[in-house]
Amino acid sequence: MKMVADELKAQGVPVERILYLDLDQRKYRKIKTADQLEDLITSSIHEADQNYVFVDEIQNVKGFEEVINGFREDGNCSIFITGSNSYLLSGELATKLTGRYIEFEMFTLTFEEYEQMKAFYHVQISDNPMIELQNYILEGGFPRAVLIDNLEDKRRYTESVVQEIFEKDIRHRVKIRKRESFETARQYLINNFGSTTSISNLQRDLKKNGQTITRQTLARYIQALVDAKVLYECNRFDMKSRKSIAGEKKYYLSDLSFYFALNTDNRINYEPVLENIVYLYARSMDSRVSVGRIGKLECDFIMRDTSMNYAYVQVAYTIAQGRETEDRKYRPLEMIRDNYPKYIATTDYLLQKRNGIQHVNLMDFMKAEKIF
Numbered sequence: 001m002k003m004v005a006d007e008l009k010a011q012g013v014p015v016e017r018i019l020y021l022d023l024d025q026r027k028y029r030k031i032k033t034a035d036q037l038e039d040l041i042t043s044s045i046h047e048a049d050q051n052y053v054f055v056d057e058i059q060n061v062k063g064f065e066e067v068i069n070g071f072r073e074d075g076n077c078s079i080f081i082t083g084s085n086s087y088l089l090s091g092e093l094a095t096k097l098t099g100r101y102i103e104f105e106m107f108t109l110t111f112e113e114y115e116q117m118k119a120f121y122h123v124q125i126s127d128n129p130m131i132e133l134q135n136y137i138l139e140g141g142f143p144r145a146v147l148i149d150n151l152e153d154k155r156r157y158t159e160s161v162v163q164e165i166f167e168k169d170i171r172h173r174v175k176i177r178k179r180e181s182f183e184t185a186r187q188y189l190i191n192n193f194g195s196t197t198s199i200s201n202l203q204r205d206l207k208k209n210g211q212t213i214t215r216q217t218l219a220r221y222i223q224a225l226v227d228a229k230v231l232y233e234c235n236r237f238d239m240k241s242r243k244s245i246a247g248e249k250k251y252y253l254s255d256l257s258f259y260f261a262l263n264t265d266n267r268i269n270y271e272p273v274l275e276n277i278v279y280l281y282a283r284s285m286d287s288r289v290s291v292g293r294i295g296k297l298e299c300d301f302i303m304r305d306t307s308m309n310y311a312y313v314q315v316a317y318t319i320a321q322g323r324e325t326e327d328r329k330y331r332p333l334e335m336i337r338d339n340y341p342k343y344i345a346t347t348d349y350l351l352q353k354r355n356g357i358q359h360v361n362l363m364d365f366m367k368a369e370k371i372f
Contacts (some may be wrong), residue, residue, distance in 0.1 A: 001080055003056050006315065008052055019044045023057040034063035039072060051077045059083040065096040072101075107284045108141035108255040109200045111277065112367045117146045129363040130347065138266065141280075142256020158261035162230070169228040172219065184211050185221045189231060190262060192282075194272025196236070196291075210213055229254045232260055237290040237302055250291055252279045270317035274362065275300055278315050278345055283369050297332040303372045310340040311372040318348050319359075326352065333357050 005018055019041065023031055031037055037055075045051040053071065058064050058081040071077040109117055114136045118125050123146060126132050139145055142161065145154045176182045184206060189197070199218050213221075225231045234250040253276055255258060260266065260370055282289050282303050292299035292312065301313040312333055319326040333342040334355055342357045351359040360370075 001056060001082055004080060005052070005054055013052065017046060017049055018052045018054070019139075020054040021056065023055065027320075034061060037061045037064060038067045038070070041067070045076075045354070047078065053077050054080045056082050068097060071206065098300040105283075107280055109143060109146075110284050110366060111136050111363065114141055114146070114368060115367070117143055122160060123147075124361050128138070133347065133363055134268070136260065137256055137268060137277075138260055140255045142255060142257065142259070143259065151279065153259040155257070158255075158257040162258060162261065165228050170224050173227075174224040176221075178213075179272070181206075181211055181213050182221050184209070185213065185218060186230070187226060188255065189225065189251055189261065190259055193231075193251055193327065194260065194275045196248055196250055198248055211371075230258065231268050232279065234285070236293055238293050242275060244355050252276045254280075274317060275315045276346075277366075278313060278362070281366055282313075282372060287370075287372065292332075294332050294335045296334065299332045302372075305371060310338075312336055312340065312342045313372050314344050315362075316344065316346045318346050319344065319352060320348050320350060322355060326354075330354055330357060341372070 002020070004148055005020055009015060021028060021031075021040070021097045023029075024191055028040075031040060034277075041069075043055060045053065058137055059232075061067075066083075068079055068081065073080055091239070111133065115125055115132060119125075126135070138151060138153050140158060142158065143364040145157055148154045148157060170176070171204055186201070188202060188206065199215050199222070203213060203215060203218055206218075222231070226233050230253070231251045234252060234253060236248045236250070256273060256276055278301065282301065287304055288304040290302050292302040300311050303311040303313060305311075314333060316325070316329050333344070334357070336342065344352070344357060344359045345362045345365065347362055348359070349361055351361065353359070
C-alpha cells in the first residue's frame with residue numbers, strides 16, 4: 001500500500017491529498033470506533049479535492065464499513081484498505097461494502113520473487129537453480145524471512161506467524177472450545193497438503209488417533225483455516241461430466257514454510273511440494289485452479305485465466321526416471337480431446353517432446369513469469 005502511495009506522489013499528487021493511516025501505530029491505537037475513524041479522516045483530507053486515503057489494519061475499528069461507504073459515496077476519495085483479520089477475507093466484507101470495489105489478494109513470495117527479494121537485499125543466490133529451489137522450499141516465501149540468517153531462526157519466525165494468525169485471525173472470530181482438537185485437525189491438514197481429502201476421511205483418521213470431532217465442527221475448522229489463508233481449497237473437477245466432485249478436495253498451503261516450521265522432518269516429498277508451488281504461482285498470476293479427473297486418471301491442475309482460456313498442467317520432480325513415470329504424467333493429458341495447451345512441469349533440463357504437450361522446466365518457467 002505504501003508503494004501505491006509513493007507511486008501517486010511520483011505522478012504529482014500533492015502530499016497533503018494522500019492520507020496514510022496505520023492503525024497499529026501507537027498514535028492511532030485509540031481509534032477503535034467508526035465515529036473516531038470518521039473524525040480522523042475528515043480532519044485530515046481536503047474535501048474540495050480528490051483525496052487518496054490508505055488505512056492499514058482496518059479491522060481494528062468496529063463498524064468501519066459504514067465510514068468507508070460514506071466517504072466513497074461522497075465521490076472525492078479513493079480508498080485503499082488492508083487487514084489481516086479473517087473477517088476481511090471470508091466474504092462477509094463484500095456484503096457490507098456496497099458499490100464498486102476491487103479486491104487484491106496478496107500471496108507470499110513466488111520462486112522468482114524470492115530470488116528478486118534476495119537480490120534486492122544483497123543476499124547470496126546460488127548459481128545452481130536446484131539449490132535455490134530447495135532453499136525456497138525449506139525457507140518459505142515470507143519476505144522478512146529472507147533477512148534472517150539461519151534456517152532455525154527462519155522457522156521460529158514462521159511459527160510466530162502461525163501463532164499470530166491463530167490468535168488474531170481465528171480465535172477472536174471462531175468459537176473454538178476444544179483448542180486441542182482444532183490444532184490436531186490443523187496439523188493433519190498441513191501435514192497432508194496436496195492429498196485428496198474429505199471431511200469423512202479426516203473425521204475417521206482423527207478418531208483413530210483418539211480425537212472425536214463432528215462433521216460440522218470439522219467443516220467449521222477447515223473454513224476458519226481457509227478464511228485465514230493458512231490453507232487454499234482446490235476442488236476436484238470431473239472432465240467428462242464437467243461438474244465438480246462433491247466432497248473431494250485438495251488443500252494447499254499458503255506458504256510451504258508452515259509445513260517445515262511445524263515438523264521436525266526436513267525430508268522433502270517433492271510431488272506435493274512442487275504441486276503447491278505451481279498452485280500458488282498460478283494463483284498469483286490470477287488463474288483459477290482446480291484438480292481434474294479423467295475417468296480413473298487425474299490431471300494435477302486445470303487452469304483458467306482471466307480471459308477464460310484453459311490450460312492443463314501435470315507436475316513432477318522428473319520424468320527422466322523411465323517410461324513408466326513419463327507415461328503416468330502424459331497419459332491423462334493425452335486423453336483430453338480439446339485444443340487448450342497442455343503442460344508437463346518438472347525440474348528436468350532435458351525436455352521431452354511428445355504429442356504436442358509442452359514439457360517445461362519449472363524454475364525457468366517461473367523466473368520468466370510465464371502463464372500456463
